[in-house]
Amino acid sequence: MSPAATARRGRRTVTNAPVAMPVSPEGAREEAALLPDAGAWRAFIGRWLENTGCQVGEAARGDWEVSLSPALQRRWRRQRVRLVFDPQRATLPRGAWFMAPGSAAGRKVLDAAREEALVTRRTALPRVPGAPAEGIAAVCRVRGLSWGPARLGPVSYERRIAFHAVVTLWGGLPAQESWVLLLGSEGPIESVRGSELPEMRSREGLYQISEELEPEDRSRWADAARHHLDELLAEREREWEHAIAKLRDDELARLSAFFAARVEEEEERSRRRTTTNGDEHEMEGGDATSLKLEWERRSAEVRQRWSLRTEIRIWGIEEWAWPVAELEQELRAGAMHVRLTSRVDVARGLPALPACPGCGAPAEMLVRARGSVGCVRCA
Secondary structure, X not given: OOOOOOOOOOOOOXXXXXXXXOOOHHHHHHHHHHOOOHHHHHHHHHHHHHHOOOEEEEOHHHOEEEEOOHHHHHHHOOOEEEEEOOOXXXXXXXXXXXXXXXXXXXXXXXXXXXXXXXXXXXXXXXXXXXXXXXXXXXXXXXXXXXXXXXXXXXXXXXXXXXEEEEEEEEOXXXXXXXXXXXXXXXEEEEEEEOOOOOOOOEEEOOOOOOOOOOHHHHHHHHHHHHHHHHHHHHHHHHHHHHHHHHHHHHHHHHHHHHHHHHHHHHHHHHHHHHHHHOOOOOOOOHHHHHHHHHHHHHHHHHHHHHOOEEEEEEEEEEEEEEEEEEEEEEEEEOOEEEEEEEEEEOOOOEEXXXXXXXXXXXXXXXXXXXXXXXXXXXX
C-alpha cells in the first residue's frame, strides 16, 4: 500500500539577504502571532518520530532529544539529534536542528514522511448507550405503522481501513484538501473532507482481530479506495471547473480585447502607409500577422494555466477494529408484525437504514404495501 506521490520542483531563486534590523517588543509579539501553530507542528513531528521507531525525550528549554531509528540513522548519518522549536532562540546548541515549518530540518522530515504512508492500528471505543433508545425509528420514518421495543445484540469487532489522502487541485487558483475514506469489507462506508474521522474515541492496537491481511486482500482494499476516491474527485473536479470557468473566461476576454485593439491599430497604420506611398508595401500585414500569432500563443498559455490537474498523495493508513452490533425491532399494524434488523455503528451509536422487506434497498420511510411493509417505491 505504498503511496504514489508526485513532487513538483521549480527553479531556485537567489536573492540578496536583507540587513537585520532591530525589532521592538511590539513587533516581536506581532511576528510571533503570525508564526504557524507550534503545538500542532510539535504534535505532528512527535507522532511521526514515534511511528518511525524513534525515542523522543525532553531536554532543557523545551527542546527534544531524539534517538533516531536505524533507518533514519542511515538516512541522516547520525544517531541522535536535538530539536529546537523556539523561533525566538538566538543561538542553537552544537549539532541541533531548528525544527519549524519551512526550515531545512522541517523539509527533511517532510521529505522522509512523503516517501511512505504511515500505517497505524486502532480500536474504536464503543459509545454508551450503543444505540438510541428509539432504535431504528431514529433513522427510518413510518406511516400507518408503529415501532415495537428495540433489542441490541452482542457487540463484535470488524476490520475497517481508513485511507488519509491529500488532494491538490492545480490550475488557476490552486487548492489543497484533506480527505479520509473509511472502507469496510463490503465497500465504502464514509468519506470525510478533513484530516480525521469526526466524533471518534479510540485507543491504540486492534481488539479481537489478530489475523494479518494477505497481500491480495491489501491490493483489493487499495483498489477499492482508489476507485472510490476517483469517483469523489470526479464530482469535486466538476465543482472546481464550474468555480474557475468565469475567472478563466474573464482573463481570456481581457486578453482578446487587448490584442484585438492592437491588431486593429496595426492594420489601420498599414493602410495609411500604403496610401501615402502609393504602392503595396512588401511588409504589409506582417506586423498584424505576428500579433495574431502572439495572440494565439498567449491564449493557449492562459488555457493551459487554468487547466485542472489533480495530484493525490496517500499519507496515512489506519487499520481499525470497529464495534458493530445487530439491532432488532418490530413494525406493527394491527395483527401484522414484521421484524426488521439494522446494523449499528456502536462507536457512534447510530443505526444504519433498514433493508426494505420487498426490494432489499435501504429505506428511509416504510409504509403498508399490499398486506405487508415496504418502502415508498415498493408501495
